[in-house]
Every structure is written in C-alpha cells, then in structure tokens.
Amino acid sequence: MNKVAFYTLGCKLNFAETSTIARTFLENGFSITKFEDKSDVYVINTCTVSQRADKECRKIIRSIIRRSPKAYVIVTGCYAQLRPEEIASIEGVDLVLGTTEKFNIQNYLPNLDKSKSPQIYVSELSENNDFGIAYSGDVDDRTRAFLKVQDGCDFNCSFCTIPLARGDSRSLPIKSVLQQARYLADRGYKEIVLSGVNVGDYGKKDGENLQMLLKSLVQIEGIERIRISSIEPNLLSTDLINFILDNEKLCNHFHVPLQSGSNEILKMMRRRYTAENYQNLINDINRKDPNAAVGADVIVGFPGETEKHFLETYQLLLDLPVSYLHVFTYSERPNTPAAEFENRVEPRIRFERNRKLRLLSKKKKTNFFSKFLNKYVQVLFESNHEDGYIYGFTRNYIRVRTEYSENLVNKIVPVQIISIDDDVCVASLQSEILTV
Ligand code: SF4
Numbered sequence: 347m348n349k350v351a352f353y354t355l356g357c358k359l360n361f362a363e364t365s366t367i368a369r370t371f372l373e374n375g376f377s378i379t380k381f382e383d384k385s386d387v388y389v390i391n392t393c394t395v396s397q398r399a400d401k402e403c404r405k406i407i408r409s410i411i412r413r414s415p416k417a418y419v420i421v422t423g424c425y426a427q428l429r430p431e432e433i434a435s436i437e438g439v440d441l442v443l444g445t446t447e448k449f450n451i452q453n454y455l456p457n458l459d460k461s462k463s464p465q466i467y468v469s470e471l472s473e474n475n476d477f478g479i480a481y482s483g484d485v486d487d488r489t490r491a492f493l494k495v496q497d498g499c500d501f502n503c504s505f506c507t508i509p510l511a512r513g514d515s516r517s518l519p520i521k522s523v524l525q526q527a528r529y530l531a532d533r534g535y536k537e538i539v540l541s542g543v544n545v546g547d548y549g550k551k552d553g554e555n556l557q558m559l560l561k562s563l564v565q566i567e568g569i570e571r572i573r574i575s576s577i578e579p580n581l582l583s584t585d586l587i588n589f590i591l592d593n594e595k596l597c598n599h600f601h602v603p604l605q606s607g608s609n610e611i612l613k614m615m616r617r618r619y620t621a622e623n624y625q626n627l628i629n630d631i632n633r634k635d636p637n638a639a640v641g642a643d644v645i646v647g648f649p650g651e652t653e654k655h656f657l658e659t660y661q662l663l664l665d666l667p668v669s670y671l672h673v674f675t676y677s678e679r680p681n682t683p684a685a686e687f688e689n690r691v692e693p694r695i696r697f698e699r700n701r702k703l704r705l706l707s708k709k710k711k712t713n714f715f716s717k718f719l720n721k722y723v724q725v726l727f728e729s730n731h732e733d734g735y736i737y738g739f740t741r742n743y744i745r746v747r748t749e750y751s752e753n754l755v756n757k758i759v760p761v762q763i764i765s766i767d768d769d770v771c772v773a774s775l776q777s778e779i780l781t782v
Pocket residue numbers: 499500501502503506507508509543544578
C-alpha cells in the first residue's frame with residue numbers, strides 16, 4: 347500500500363484540509379496519484395451543504411468502488427460527520443472518519459481490512475476542541491495557498507447545516523497564522539487566501555479580530571497578495587473596508603453572501619442584516635473602489651419565497667455593482683429549522699429561479715470584465731496549464747488566460763486584456779516578459 351489519491355468536494359476550506367491530510371500520507375511514505383489513476387487508497391473529503399452535494403458524494407464513492415474494487419476507500423468531511431451510517435451502507439466503503447478524526451487518518455490505516463465491514467469513527471462535536479491546522483499547497487499544483495484561519499460557526503442560520511458538521515466558531519491565533527504564512531512564503535507562495543466557515547468572525551473569542559490579523563500578515567515578506575475567501579455582511583465594517591482598500595497587498599475582492607434580497611426571507615433565514623444594509627455596504631465599496639470585485643451568494647427557493655420575494659432579490663442584484671453570483675438552489679437539510687418550515691417552493695420553480703439568477707450572473711460578470719478591456723492588469727499566473735494556455739487571477743479576481751510560457755509561472759505580470767471568452771479574460775503579453 348503506497349499510493350493514495352484524493353477527491354475533494356465543497357468549499358476552499360475542504361481543499362485546504364485535504365492538502366493537510368495529503369501531507370500526512372507523504373510523511374508516511376505514500377506517493378500521491380491523480381484520482382483518475384490507479385491507487386491503493388482513495389480518500390474522499392465530502393460536503394453536505396445541499397442534497398445535491400450529498401448525491402454528488404455518493405456518486406463519486408460508488409464510481410471509485412466500481413472502478414477499483416480492491417482499493418481502500420476512506421470517506422471523511424462534513425457529510426461523513428453528519429451521516430456516517432448512510433455512507434457506510436455503500437458496499438465497498440472501508441472507513442468513515444468524522445470532522446475530528448480526519449486529521450489523524452494515519453492512525454486508522456493499519457486496521458484497514460477489505461474482508462471486514464466498514465469502520466466508523468465519528469465523535470460528537472461537543473468533544474471537538476481541535477482546530478486542525480490546514481493549508482493547501484506543496485502537494486497540489488497551486489501558487490495560491492488556501493490557509494485555514496477559522497472553523498465552525500455560531501450564527502445558526504435556519505437553513506444551514508455547517509455548524510452541525512463543523513461545530514462552534516474557533517480560530518487559529520494570529521501568532522500561529524503568521525508562522526504558517528511565513529512557511530508558505532518560504533515555499534514561494536505569493537498569494538494567501540484566508541479561509542474558514544465564517545472568516546469575519548475570526549479571533550472574536552480570543553480578543554483578536556480579522557483586521558488585527560490582516561495588519562500582521564501584510565508585514566510578511568514574500569506574500570504579495572492576501573485575499574479573504576468570504577465575509578458575512580454584518581461583519582464587514584466600514585473600517586475594515588477602508589483598511590482593505592488602502593493596502594496594496596490586500597485584494598480588492600469582496601465575497602459577501604446575500605442569500606436573499608427580501609427582508610421577510612432574510613428574517614426567516616435568521617440572517618443578521620437587511621437588504622438595505624447589504625445595499626449600502628456594496629455601494630460603499632463601489633464608491634471607494636469602482637474596480638473592486640464583489641461576489642454574492644444567493645439562495646433561491648427558500649420556504650415561503652414567493653415570486654414577489656424573488657423579484658426583490660433579482661432587482662436588488664440587478665441594481666447593485668456586483669460582479670458575479672454564486673447561486674444555490676435551496677434544499678431541505680435534516681435537523682435544520684428551515685426543513686420544517688411550511689410553504690415549500692416547488693422544485694420546478696426553484697430551478698427556474700436559479701436559472702434566471704445564473705443568467706444575471708453571467709451578464710454581471712461580462713459587464714465587470716468589459717471595464718478592463720484594453721487595460722493593463724497585474725496577473726499572478728499559476729502553474730497549471732492546458733492546451734498551450736496558462737491561467738491566473740488579478741487582485742480583483744478576474745481570471746485571465748494567455749499563451750503558456752514557463753517564465754510566467756508564479757509571477758505577477760502586467761498583461762493587456764484584449765478580449766472576453768465566457769468567464770475568462772484573454773490577455774496579450776509584452777514580448778520582453780517572455781524573455782526575462
Ligand atoms: S453564517 Fe449562517 S450560512 Fe454561514 S456558516 Fe454560519 S450558519 Fe451557515
């Protein structure tokens with residue numbers, strides 16, 4: 347047994363955690379192969395944000411068991427924490443590990459046995475005081491590192507299953523984040539994406555906060571960009587916006603979940619802001635920096651969402667300077683208050699609303715990209731390349747493509763945007779860059 351392959355579903359936090367699990371395998375003499383290739387062990391790090399996520403997890407698990415019936419199949423992550431028996435009932439699964447156990451995966455490997463029934467190790471989250479330091483990097487081909495600084499959530503939004511799967515909000519102290527960031531800088535990483543379930547809540551229980559963390563992080567030499575993966579609207583203060591926009595190292599990219607543009611629905615969702623608060627926040631960012639990217643999460647088809655409520659959401663987003671949307675179709679999650687709410691929206695209507703908002707997102711993105719046509723932007727190119735092209739991101743989260751050159755990998759390079767191809771901007775390079 348010396349080869350392992352990974353499959354990650356869900357958020358950036360999950361990806362960071364998979365990288366950490368992968369490092370434990372490397373330290374124990376394993377080599378990592380692609381999930382599509384033959385392996386001795388397959389680890390699937392799951393997500394349970396929606397019914398669709400659960401279904402996708404089961405599909406991946408079944409397909410790997412069909413393809414490699416002799417390999418060991420280990421399933422962990424949020425879905426494993428909440429529904430271990432459901433996963434273990436899939437014939438061919440060998441081991442199910444919960445949120446706490448996943449970082450000690452090596453302890454369970456010696457007892458893997460294909461002839462026995464699946465083993466389940468999932469402890470109650472009340473016992474879970476662990477943080478589980480995690481960052482992506484080293485083992486996956488990235489020039490941006492996703493660094494986990496926070497985990498869990500205390501907000502209890504009525505639709506959300508994450509606090510059940512990940513427990514209470516907790517953070518990695520600033521001192522430890524700085525250690526991790528220095529390590530990543532030494533390994534050549536230029537961008538850090540601060541990841542967590544509720545990053546804006548960072549440090550609250552330890553007398554620290556996100557702004558304090560950012561102030562320290564910008565001092566680290568070698569790290570040229572710091573991006574916040576997502577921040578709740580009620581935790582994004584004017585002070586914090588100003589601080590981010592005033593510092594070159596901090597990306598002018600704000601991902602701020604909206605979820606609904608209707609105050610009635612927001613109240614039912616137990617969100618902690620109104621549509622007007624959200625509107626003022628996004629307009630404020632845009633007034634201060636019209637080039638800043640603003641992304642929003644939206645849920646359609648929440649129980650009780652009428653056409654009128656949906657139109658309120660649609661109109662709000664249409665009018666706001668938002669650059670892209672992540673649209674989620676509401677699905678009932680077991681053990682959440684919203685799953686018991688009346689006036690469920692028909693699936694057909696949920697999907698139709700999703701389609702309308704995805705179309706709006708496409709238009710928003712194209713409008714945002716158009717502002718930069720023929721302009722020069724700074725792109726951090728990643729090491730991944732395909733079909734002769736290399737990709738990277740600007741500070742304000744525009745994905746850019748240009749012709750591949752080894753000289754571009756992990757460099758921040760000025761390029762001119764010449765056209766838009768769906769969700770990517772196409773750029774041309776000044777020829778001297780290629781010879782540097
Ligand atoms: S803020 Fe709400 S939606 Fe986000 S993780 Fe916490 S409970 Fe879930």
